[in-house]
Amino acid sequence: MIDAIIFDFGDVFINLDKQKIDSEFRKLGLTEWHADLDALNKQYELGKIDELTYMQGFQKHIPNADLVSIRSAWNSILADFPLYRLEFLQMIASKYRLFLLSNTDHTHIEKFEHNEGLTFARDFYSCFEKVYFSYEIHLRKPEEDAFKFVINNHNLNPKKTLFIDDKKENTDVAKKLGLLVWNLEVGKEDVVDLFSKKFSF
Template identity: 25%
Template sequence: MIKNIVFDFGNVIMNYNPDEILNHYELNRQEHDLLRKTIFESKEWSEIDAGKIDEKQATNIFINRVPDNLKKKVNQIMETWPENIDFYEPVFNYIEQLRKDGYRIYGLSNIGMKFANFVKDSEMGNYFDGYVFSAQEKLMKPDRRIYEKLLARYMLKSEESLYIDDLKANTNAAKKLGMQVFTFKIDKLGELQDYIASH
């Protein structure tokens, strides 16, 4: 029986799409493409999630890689991008219902601390009973140790916990630890609801 429901963030509770994030800034096509490659497709972006560098260090690296006219824009994007993410309202409405039904809700995400803190400090933070973030733990999914941290920290039984992620490699890793899993895309919300209702 499921008692705990653990959500990944990117493409589960929100639409993580660098192009759509960059559309919020005044950029021509060339600038848009350059900043997508420089920031979101860089190795440093993954290193932020892994906790190897922080956002401030990464910002300085990115600023040094762009022409002078884009340096301020890099700074602006790195400061404000979490505000320009589209969150999936139907998913949050469903989480609210799950909480009312007595489920415990957790977040487990490969994410940097700027975005993690943005979620925790916003109204969305009220939806969760706890979190494990890769940057804080310096561990990345699908490393089994990050799932074990979540289970141990909140004293969760793996067989009573459902893990929801958009990437099969991540749900497979959770499954190996005895967790129930669901590989999610937003158009599968109805399937997820049916799965939880029947377990």
Template identity: 35%
Template sequence: MQHIKNIIFDYGNVIFDIDFKIAQASFAKLGVADIENFFAHKSHNQLFDDFETATISPAEFRAGIRKAANKPDLTDAQIDEAWNSLLIGTIQQNHDLLLKVKEKYRTFLLSNNNEIHYDWIINYLKTTFQINNYDEYFEKAYFSQHMKLRKPNTNIFEQVLKENNLNPAETLFIDDSPQHIEGAKKVGLNTLLMTEKPAQLQAFLKANGIL
């Protein structure tokens, strides 16, 4: 990776553990049917895309879950608990690692996210690591709900490249989703598919010549 000067990291299952199966089980318990088509790693209901691009509000998202579960009496707390159940956590070593990588490369975070998850994560970082946000760990952290764009669409990658004057030929994108990797390739980015758990991020970067 001699020619790489910039790295764009995904967040979920690259830096931070998430488990789609847990969320699937949680939604199923709420009454959502055909859960594999409703919400999975590689495909999901349009409701989730709309929420990740802030096309709909948290209240509208929750209304969509109530409709899918056919339970209009579900509380906000029940829905949020089910939705946030996929968020597992991260380790201090990954934060230390990100600072180390930042010394060698220009680094960025690019995450498909949403308001409910974002608020949970920020609270988790504050209470667990005394971290307010990721500003210290990347040159800039990008979240889909703030950009109103999401991966794997090429326009989200193009915006990050343009705003930071990045040459895609010198930029590496790391993600755990094959469909996101394909979107990145379309704009000329170098890519690595994360095949390890976030706890193995350092070993994964070393194995691929990043460290």
């Protein structure tokens, strides 16, 4: 019997537009995602560097772009957050222990709260017993320690805990740690389909 659910954020609740961010950066002159940009992004998601350092790191690859344009391009990945998903979450919040575990950064969270409004964001956060953003806890998926951090902090029983994420590398690690997992297929499945899945609720 499941009594706790750990959710991812991007492409589970808020839709992401990966084509948009790609096209926006191409407009600024970035032809490909470099390995050092990947490393830079991980540093930012872990809260090890601040926003200015992150944007300046991008600027090294697109020197003709100003920092405001780079920040705008970075935030262009954030699409809509359908209200029905929040309503679904509110419906189940009193029945299960809910947690959010997201690889994200300060810039994206600030933009989400601005786009949707603080009331919407507050309503969303209040559904969870605890919200964990990678840049705040300095841990990110698929590191085992990120999952153990949540499990140990709340004395969760992995066998009674469901983890929902759109990235297989994340659900694979969670499964290895004994959690039940749903590797949600973006575009084919929606988090509100949860109870049509073959889990023991």
